[in-house]
Amino acid sequence: MSVPSGERKARCLSASQIAKDAGTFEIWSARQGCEEVDLTADLPADLKVHTDEVFNLTGRLPQAWIDQRSKTHRRLPRLADPDFLEFLSSAHISAPELFSSRVQHDEESIRMLRDLQAISIAWSNAERMRQSSRKWSEADYAGSVYHHVRATAVRCSELRSQCSISLPQPLAKQVTAKEVRILNAQTAKPDGTLFLPTRLLVNLCRNENSPFKTLSRPSKKPDTVLSAAGGESSFRYQSTLCKKLPDERVFEIASAFWEDKKPSQDELDVAYRQNRMATTSALRQLHALNVPAPVFGIVWAEGCVRAHVDWWRVDKGDLRICSAAYSGPQSQDTRRTSTAFHQWDLAKPSDIIQVYLLIRNLDRWTTGRFCQSVISAVTKFASEVQAGKTSLVPWRRKGDVGRLVKEVQGPPLEVAGESVSSGEPGKRVKTKKCRKKRRSSSASQAHT
Numbered sequence: 001m002s003v004p005s006g007e008r009k010a011r012c013l014s015a016s017q018i019a020k021d022a023g024t025f026e027i028w029s030a031r032q033g034c035e036e037v038d039l040t041a042d043l044p045a046d047l048k049v050h051t052d053e054v055f056n057l058t059g060r061l062p063q064a065w066i067d068q069r070s071k072t073h074r075r076l077p078r079l080a081d082p083d084f085l086e087f088l089s090s091a092h093i094s095a096p097e098l099f100s101s102r103v104q105h106d107e108e109s110i111r112m113l114r115d116l117q118a119i120s121i122a123w124s125n126a127e128r129m130r131q132s133s134r135k136w137s138e139a140d141y142a143g144s145v146y147h148h149v150r151a152t153a154v155r156c157s158e159l160r161s162q163c164s165i166s167l168p169q170p171l172a173k174q175v176t177a178k179e180v181r182i183l184n185a186q187t188a189k190p191d192g193t194l195f196l197p198t199r200l201l202v203n204l205c206r207n208e209n210s211p212f213k214t215l216s217r218p219s220k221k222p223d224t225v226l227s228a229a230g231g232e233s234s235f236r237y238q239s240t241l242c243k244k245l246p247d248e249r250v251f252e253i254a255s256a257f258w259e260d261k262k263p264s265q266d267e268l269d270v271a272y273r274q275n276r277m278a279t280t281s282a283l284r285q286l287h288a289l290n291v292p293a294p295v296f297g298i299v300w301a302e303g304c305v306r307a308h309v310d311w312w313r314v315d316k317g318d319l320r321i322c323s324a325a326y327s328g329p330q331s332q333d334t335r336r337t338s339t340a341f342h343q344w345d346l347a348k349p350s351d352i353i354q355v356y357l358l359i360r361n362l363d364r365w366t367t368g369r370f371c372q373s374v375i376s377a378v379t380k381f382a383s384e385v386q387a388g389k390t391s392l393v394p395w396r397r398k399g400d401v402g403r404l405v406k407e408v409q410g411p412p413l414e415v416a417g418e419s420v421s422s423g424e425p426g427k428r429v430k431t432k433k434c435r436k437k438r439r440s441s442s443a444s445q446a447h448t
Helices: 015-020 022-031 045-054 071-079 082-094 107-131 138-153 177-183 198-204 211-216 265-288 349-386 432-447
Strands: 034-036 158-161 192-195 254-261 295-301 304-315 318-325 413-415 418-420
Touching: 015 022, 015 265, 022 034, 022 177, 022 265, 045 349, 071 082, 082 107, 082 349, 107 138, 107 349, 138 254, 138 295, 138 349, 192 349, 198 349, 211 349, 254 265, 254 349, 265 295, 265 304, 265 318, 295 349, 304 349
Parallel strands: 034 318, 254 295
Antiparallel strands: 158 192, 192 254, 295 304, 304 318, 413 418
């Protein structure tokens, strides 16, 4: 859709602006094939192994830590101060399922014990802030609580703060003129992103016959309809989720995102929508590479934490991006709805330990099962592309979505005192006021 000379083109909305308005986000998500589903009922069986690993939060700590009869318990005062031991005891009272006699007090447990001492400091800060009459900002919570948890739990994957990522190209073949400002958004900036370290993917990139080099060559199979929708076609762009290209030709793939928000319900919903825009980008990249794996989202708000799981599926040839709230561990006696988020309160010892375990699980899953899925799927996909059996579908936003607008003849629309034909977007139609002004100008020139 071209813009006539002299007429100013409206600026596109940013990702945060889109997320702040539920109606605007609904338009964006509908054109991206997004839908909200139920985690228990709709998660594909082959993805359950991923979510089970990430949300495995019970029986992870040694029972010997809180068993007064054990030698380990009697030795703990040498390793930790009384406040920390009280922190552990309180966690055990409210959530005894965190501890298990099957977990040994070995080197791994000792490292976790040191981690939990840092987590207890974050808990102390959260409790102090919660009880204070002062109004704390999210920056205060992030600096005093969230950062301690994240920095302590993330050891293997690559955590990037405020990293600009590229949004995906709309799946729709046609859009309306009113949707262009929404769908033209090109970047999002999550508060935190977990990336798969590129060092683990070097075998996919280095040699001449590597999947990266194979996928960088022109495809033997003609472009599909989706690629014609306008995504950036160069594979170097498709291989990275980041807006800015890396210096080296490598894959940049993310496994999880999070947002820090104020505690109001509106802000929680906004954070969830912002996370979904980021996970949609990551899943479109995974779909383009044919990687069957989920992506996780975390929302942090005034010392409370929520999680959701997103994945892609193809339904009768149409790509769908699914998002499901994590409603907590399933119980035989309790049925939860897909809209009910489980919420961890970081001012509770047992909850902040579970959040630490959750982020720790995400970190290890990213460099473990998720990494294995990426390497296996990309290697297989590159072989199929080389054999001419399939081709890469560009997913990344590029150019003006306005060219997807279908021009339809219709009655003139009144805009700011002038008529605009919907058949010719932006073309001015002369009105009496315009003609009168032009006649006056002509008469003045003649008199001169």
